Amino acid sequence: MIQIMVRGVPIWCSSCADPAHRAGDPAMMHAMRLNAPHTDLEWVELPDRLPGPGEIRVRVGACGVCRTDLHVVDGDLPFPGHPVIPGHEIVGRIEALGEGVQDLKIGQRVGVPWLGHTCGICRYCHSGHENLCDHPLFTGYTRDGGYATAAIADARYAFPLGEEGSDVDLAPLLCAGLIGWRSLVMAGEDAKTVGLYGFGAAAHIIAQVALWQGRTVYGFTRPGDRPTQDFARSLGATWAGGSDEAPPEKLDAAIIFAPVGALVPAALRAVRKGGRVVCAGIHMSDIPSFPYDLFWEERQLVSVANLTRQDGIDFLSLAPRIGVRTKTTRYDLRDANRALADLRAGRFEGAAVLVP
Numbered sequence: 001m002i003q004i005m006v007r008g009v010p011i012w013c014s015s016c017a018d019p020a021h022r023a024g025d026p027a028m029m030h031a032m033r034l035n036a037p038h039t040d041l042e043w044v045e046l047p048d049r050l051p052g053p054g055e056i057r058v059r060v061g062a063c064g065v066c067r068t069d070l071h072v073v074d075g076d077l078p079f080p081g082h083p084v085i086p087g088h089e090i091v092g093r094i095e096a097l098g099e100g101v102q103d104l105k106i107g108q109r110v111g112v113p114w115l116g117h118t119c120g121i122c123r124y125c126h127s128g129h130e131n132l133c134d135h136p137l138f139t140g141y142t143r144d145g146g147y148a149t150a151a152i153a154d155a156r157y158a159f160p161l162g163e164e165g166s167d168v169d170l171a172p173l174l175c176a177g178l179i180g181w182r183s184l185v186m187a188g189e190d191a192k193t194v195g196l197y198g199f200g201a202a203a204h205i206i207a208q209v210a211l212w213q214g215r216t217v218y219g220f221t222r223p224g225d226r227p228t229q230d231f232a233r234s235l236g237a238t239w240a241g242g243s244d245e246a247p248p249e250k251l252d253a254a255i256i257f258a259p260v261g262a263l264v265p266a267a268l269r270a271v272r273k274g275g276r277v278v279c280a281g282i283h284m285s286d287i288p289s290f291p292y293d294l295f296w297e298e299r300q301l302v303s304v305a306n307l308t309r310q311d312g313i314d315f316l317s318l319a320p321r322i323g324v325r326t327k328t329t330r331y332d333l334r335d336a337n338r339a340l341a342d343l344r345a346g347r348f349e350g351a352a353v354l355v356p
Contacts, residue, residue, distance in 0.1 A: 030356070031085045031148035032336040037075035040337045041086070041147065049152050051098035056155045058110060061167035063146030064089025065331070065339045065352035066175045066201070067259065068114065071283045072141050073340060076259075080142050086336075087354070088114040088139035089174040090146035090153070091167040101155045109167075110158040111174045111316070115306045116143050117154045131182075131306035138306075147336050149356045159312045164320055172201050172326045172351035173319055178307045180206030181315040183255045183280040186304055191253035195220055195270055197243055198258025199232045201351035202280065205324060206255070211236045212322045218247045220263075222346065231327075231349045246270060255280055261287035264301065265294055273297035280304045328353045 027048040032041040051057045069086045071077045090112035094104055104110065117137035118125050124132040137143045137154075145151060161170055180202040187194060194210050195218040196203040207217045219232030223242035232240035239248055243263055250272035256263050256279050264287045267277040274297065282305075295301070327350030331339040339352045 029148055029150040030333070031144075032333060032354075033083050033085050033147075034073055035083045037073065037079045041073070041340075043334055048150055051096050051101075051152055053099040054101060054155055055098040055152055056094050056101060056104060056110075056158060057096035058090060058092040058112060058146075058151050058153055058158070059095045060090055060092040060146050060149055060151055060356055061109075062091045062171040063087040063148075063354045064171035064174060064176065064201070065336070065343055065354060066114075067343065068175070068282050069140060070340055070344055071259070074344075076283045077141065084141065085144040085146075085148050085151075086140040087146035087148070087151075088112070088116070088141070089171045089176070089353075090139070090151055091161065091171045091174065092146075092151070094158075095150070098155070104155055104158065104160070109161045109163065110153075111161050111170065111312075112139055112146065112151065112153045112158050113174045113178055113307060113312060114139055114141075115308075116157050129308070131308045131311075136306070147333065147354060149333070157309065159309075159316055161316065162320075168328050168330060168353045168355060169326050171353045172205060172328065173316065173324070176201035176351055177205045177319065177324070177326075178311055178315055179280055179304060180255075180257075181209065181318075182307055182311050183257075183278045183304050184210060185311075186278050186302060187253035187255060187276055191251075191276065192216060193218065193249065193252045195247060195251045195254040195267065196232075196237075197254060197256040197263050197267060198260075199228050199240070200257060200346075201326075202257045203255075204231070204235060204327060204350050207232070207235050207237060208324050209318070209322055218251065220245075225346070228346075228349060251275060253278065256284075257281065259284045261285040264288075265290035268294040268299055268301065271299055274299065276300040276302065278302055278304060282306075326351055330355055 116139035118133035119135040122134040197220040219237040219240035221228040229240035254267035329348040
């Protein structure tokens with residue numbers, strides 16, 4: 001028997017044809033919705049959706065504000081063509097199970113990331129590269145996300161989080177942490193000196209991981225941004241300076257979190273022969289031309305696209321062992337527009353998190 005539960009009350013049962021068992025007054029949810037790019041999000045009240053087969057409904061406890069959300073709102077990514085609720089760093093508790101969901105339970109705390117659904121049948125899904133799926137859905141972009149009091153998620157892409165840590169502290173791990181982790185893995189195990197360009201949400205998390213692994217971290221910020229440079233050093237960075245500065249030694253690898261194409265030549269200039277530059281964002285401004293000499297001597301330039309479920313399993317199990325601590329600035333859900341504006345202007349350190 002499969003039941004759909006709402007706040008512990010069954011409202012649909014696969015073995016029951018009783019309309020009274022299926023029926024119920026629809027609960028309402030609130031959300032900050034994007035109706036068109038380049039506009040403010042709108043506060044709306046909507047009926048709570050029931051999860052479909054293989055889905056869950058999560059009562060949102062916190063949702064991180066990611067730079068990718070800015071790319072959606074600012075039109076850097078193609079608008080999906082319909083109003084959408086942004087947000088893909090969701091932490092909350094399951095309050096409804098759709099048909100066929102067996103590995104999760106009501107009341108369990110889970111995290112929902114950017115990659116929200118894959119087809120499971122394309123060549124990439126079959127070869128262990130589901131992050132490159134031909135027919136994906138993305139939380140907070142092509143499916144509604146977590147700038148809301150509740151969200152529907154594919155149960156396959158909901159990670160159990162346990163009870164350690166607050167919802168607010170955990171939220172940035174669901175994208176800043178996961179993409180940072182995939183980027184660090186792509187930088188290579190032999191990269192002992194790592195430069196992080198753009199010392200925001202992802203860098204402040206992954207710097208802690210890199211240091212725990214015994215690597216040396218160099219932080220690069222906007223030129224002249226002394227407070228952020230001090231923040232990077234407080235987390236253990238050996239050196240921190242502007243992105244227009246050269247580090248005191250050649251780097252084995254550099255990870256670019258800032259969506260600034262001009263940083264690519266700068267990072268190539270900073271890495272040693274055979275070094276690797278990893279572009280970690282989903283969007284970046286155009287990369288300017290640069291002399292081949294910067295790329296020669298077997299330097300490598302690679303990009304990171306999305307994440308896999310294995311990334312989530314690996315990182316979310318490792319983070320508590322490392323003792324990763326996130327620096328967060330809390331905003332009420334209604335203040336999502338202000339949070340996005342503050343992120344755009346670089347007005348806080350670490351990560352912003354919305355709390356319903």
